[in-house]
C-alpha cells in the first residue's frame with residue numbers, strides 16, 4: 001500500500017535525479033570511492049539533524065544549501081521551536097543508522113530514532129537519562145565533536161567516511177527536496193513571468209467512454225474545534241463570560257485570568273465582602289462561586305461578556321442564575337442590562353432564602369448596545385452565594401435553549417455539510433492525559449459539566465458539549481463524526497500526565513493513558529456509542545433521553561486519534577480501542593489517523609497500521625502552500641482502490657501572512673476538482689479551522705471570522721460552499737485538451753463534471769487560476785440551458801472577491817475571467 005501511494009514520488013525523484021544530479025554525482029563518482037559526511041545540529045537545539053559532505057575532508061558543502069535541510073527533527077515537546085535537538089550522535093547499525101540526542105538543554109531526556117538511509121526515519125522514542133541505556137546508544141559527548149566550516153561559518157559535529165553510493169543517494173534526495181520546495185514556493189505573484197506571451201487559454205472537454213464513477217455522498221463536511229474562541233464566546237450563544245467562576249490561572253498565563261475574570265465586583269466602602277468560595281458548591285465539578293455579603297449599601301456584581309455583551313433592541317434574553325440566600329427572609333435583587341450611558345432593561349426579582357436554587361427570568365431589551373453588561377444588585381444587609389449566571393438570546397439557531405448563535409450556525413448550515421467532525425483537533429486529544437476531552441464530562445445539567453482548560457490558551461465551559469454537538473448535526477441534517485483520543489494526548493502537549501512542566505521534561509509529551517486505566521477508557525468509548533444509539537432502556541440511552549433526546553442520534557462514524565505521533569505507545573492503545581469497538585459495534589465505521597502531514601514517518605506508520613487492520617477510513621491532515629496544491633493535483637490518482645479510504649479531515653492553503661484570498665481559495669478549488677475525481681478513495685473532506693473570533697485568534701487562516709455583531713465570510717468559505725452545495729452522485733469522466741504545452745500553465749485550470757441521477761441535473765465546475773481569460777468548450781450542458789450559476793471572481797490576491805449566485809440561461813462554451821471559478825448546474 002505504501003508503495004502504491006509513494007510511487008509517484010519515486011518516479012519523480014528518478015526524473016529529477018536524471019535532470020539535476022549529474023554534475024554533483026559526476027563530481028563524486030569520477031574522482032573518489034568514498035567521501036566525508038558531517039552531522040550536526042545548530043547550537044541551542046535550534047535545528048534538527050543536518051548534513052554536510054566533502055570529498056577531501058576540508059572543503060564542505062551543506063546538504064540543502066542555501067536552505068539547509070533537517071533530515072530529521074526532534075518531535076519532543078510542544079509546537080515548533082520548543083522541539084529541540086542537542087548533542088546528536090549518529091551510529092551505524094546492521095540495518096542503517098541510529099541517532100540519539102537530548103531534547104532539552106537540561107539533558108535529562110534522551111531521544112532515539114533509526115533510519116535505513118538518513119531519509120526515512122522510524123518513530124522516535126524517549127526515555128529519562130537514567131533509563132536510556134535500553135537504547136544501546138547515547139547522545140554525543142560533545143568534547144569528541146570536531147569543527148568544520150561551511151560557507152565561512154563554523155559548526156561542531158561528527159565526521160565519518162561513507163561510500164560514494166551512499167553520498168550519491170543523499171544528493172539525489174537533496175535534489176528531490178529542492179524540486180519539491182521550488183514547487184511549494186510557487187506563488188501567483190510570479191504569474192506575469194509564468195504567463196508571459198499567453199493571452200488566453202481554452203479547454204476542450206469531451207466525454208470519454210469510461211464509466212461514470214460513484215461520488216461519495218459525504219464528500220463535504222465541516223470540522224468544528226473550540227479554537228479561536230469558536231465555542232464559548234462564539235458559536236455557543238452564552239453571553240456571560242466565566243458564568244461559573246471556573247476560570248483558572250492554570251488555563252493560561254493571561255493577566256487577571258481566574259475565577260473573577262470578566263466580572264466586576266463593586267468595592268465595598270463598609271464591612272461588606274465579596275469573594276470567591278468553594279465550600280458546598282452546586283456541584284463538585286463546578287466548585288467555585290461568588291459569595292457576597294452586603295452591609296449598609298447594596299453591592300453589584302457585573303459581567304462584561306466576551307468583549308462586551310451585544311444587545312439588540314426588541315429582542316428577548318433568557319437570564320438564569322443559582323442563588324443560595326442566607327438567613328430566613330426574602331430579598332429583592334435587581335437585575336439590569338446596560339452600559340455606562342444607558343440601561344437597556346431592569347427588573348426586580350424576589351429571592352427566597354435557603355439552599356441553592358435556580359432563578360429564571362425573561363428580559364426584554366429596549367435599545368441596541370455593543371458594550372452591554374449584566375448587573376446583579378444585591379440589596380443591603382444580605383448574604384448570598386451566586387453561581388452559573390447565564391444570559392442567552394432567546395433567538396438562537398432553531399430556537400434551542402442552551403443554543404447556538406443564529407448567524408454563525410446558519411452560515412455553517414448553508415455550507416450544507418454532510419457531516420460534522422468534533423470536538424477537535426488538538427482539543428479532542430488534549431494537552432497531556434488529564435486534558436483529554438472526556439465526553440461524559442460534557443453532557444448533562446450545565447452545572448454538573450466538568451470545565452476544561454483549553455489548550456489554545458483559554459477555558460472551556462463545555463456548555464456546548466457532546467449532546468449539543470449531536471443536536472447541531474441533527475438540525476443541519478449532517479452525520480456526526482466525534483473524534484476521541486486514541487489513549488494518547490496531543491503530540492505537541494506541553495504538559496504531561498500530572499500537568500507539570502518539570503515532569504514533562506522526563507516523561508515525554510505523548511505519554512499514553514496507563515495500561516491499568518485503558519479498560520475504563522475503552523468502556524467510556526463504548527458508552528458513547530450507547531449514548532448516541534442505544535435504546536432508552538439502556539444505561540446511556542436513558543441518559544440521552546433524560547437530556548431531552550429519546551430518539552437515537554444515528555452515530556455511524558467514530559474517529560480514534562487526531563494526527564498523533566504513531567509510536568509504540570500510540571499503536572498499542574489504538575489497537576486495543578479498535579478491537580474493542582469493532583467487536584462490540586461492527587456497524588460503526590472507525591476513522592483512523594495517519595499523522596499531521598501528507599508524507600513522513602507518522603504518515604507511513606499510520607498507513608501501515610491501517611493496512612494491517614484494514615481500517616475502513618483514515619484521517620489525513622495537511623496544511624500546505626498553494627504551490628503544493630497546484631503541483632500535487634494527482635496526489636490521490638495513485639492511491640490504491642478498494643482498500644482503506646481517506647478522510648481529508650484538516651487542510652488549508654497557507655500563504656505567508658496566513659491570509660484568506662483568491663490565491664488560497666482557487667488553489668483549493670483546483671485541488672478539490674481532483675478530489676472529486678478521486679472520491680472513490682477520498683470519501684470525506686473538511687477544511688480547517690472553521691471559525692475564529694476577531695482579536696482572539698490562535699490560528700489562521702480560518703473559514704469564517706466573526707465578532708459579537710457580524711461575520712466575515714472568506715473566499716475559502718465561498719469555495720467550500722460552492723463545492724458542497726453542488727454535488728452529484730456520478731462523476732463524469734472527461735478528456736481534456738488544454739491549449740498550452742506548458743505543464744505549469746495546464747495545472748492552473750481545471751474542469752470537473754457530475755450528474756445527480758436523482759434529479760437528472762448536470763453540474764460542471766471550472767477553475768481558472770491564471771491571469772488570462774479561459775474559455776471552456778464542454779459538451780454536457782448545452783448552450784442556452786436554464787442553469788443555476790455560482791461565480792467567484794477577483795484579483796489574484798483578493799481578500800474580498802465577488803461571489804454571485806444567479807439563475808439564467810447558460811451552457812455550451814463557458815467564459816471565465818482571470819482568477820475565477822464557475823459552477824453551472826442545469827435545471828431540470
Ligand code: AHR
Nearest residue numbers: 425426427562563688689
Ligand atoms: O486546525 C487546527 C489544528 O491543526 C488542529 O487542532 C490540529 O489537529 C492540527 O494540528
